[in-house]
Amino acid sequence: MGLRKILTDKDPALHKVCRPVEKFDQRLHKLLDDMRDTLLDSGGVGLAAPQIGILRRVVVVDVGDEIVELVNPTMLETDGEQVGPEGCLSVPGKYGLVKRPYYAKVRAQDRDGNWFEAEGEELIGRCFCHELDHLDGIIYTEVMERWLTEDELQYDED
Ligand code: ZN
Numbered sequence: 116m117g118l119r120k121i122l123t124d125k126d127p128a129l130h131k132v133c134r135p136v137e138k139f140d141q142r143l144h145k146l147l148d149d150m151r152d153t154l155l156d157s158g159g160v161g162l163a164a165p166q167i168g169i170l171r172r173v174v175v176v177d178v179g180d181e182i183v184e185l186v187n188p189t190m191l192e193t194d195g196e197q198v199g200p201e202g203c204l205s206v207p208g209k210y211g212l213v214k215r216p217y218y219a220k221v222r223a224q225d226r227d228g229n230w231f232e233a234e235g236e237e238l239i240g241r242c243f244c245h246e247l248d249h250l251d252g253i254i255y256t257e258v259m260e261r262w263l264t265e266d267e268l269q270y271d272e273d
Pocket of ligand 1: 249
């Protein structure tokens with residue numbers, strides 16, 4: 116297990132534009148392994164490299180039955196709209212109301228540099244948008260409509 120410390124949004128690393136990955140080597144594989152471990156340990160849905168202080172365009176997303184590794188991802192297509200609660204491992208204990216596309220399709224490279232496409236709806240579509248934003252130094256609190264109150268969150272869990 117290679118658990119990395121998750122930085123909060125007060126850290127400058129969370130507000131910088133990340134550089135593309137150029138070398139698909141053992142170092143990248145170790146980073147991805149550690150990000151997978153850290154995501155599983157955190158109970159979150161997605162994790163971007165800048166959240167652990169690495170300013171590279173790397174994201175992992177838990178799509179339910181597996182963890183998808185996105186290296187140098189770009190948004191290919193979005194469709195529809197959803198407005199709902201969103202949180203972030205770097206903004207612990209808080210949630211905001213964020214408008215996102217309902218569907219998102221991304222193009223990315225795997226850990227060996229092969230290009231592929233991944234798509235998702237609802238939570239996964241939301242997560243792709245949220246994580247790709249991290250690579251450009253954008254936190255959801257900068258694009259949200261408003262904070263959610265504790266009452267609203269408890270209502271959501273019923
Ligand atoms: Zn986040």
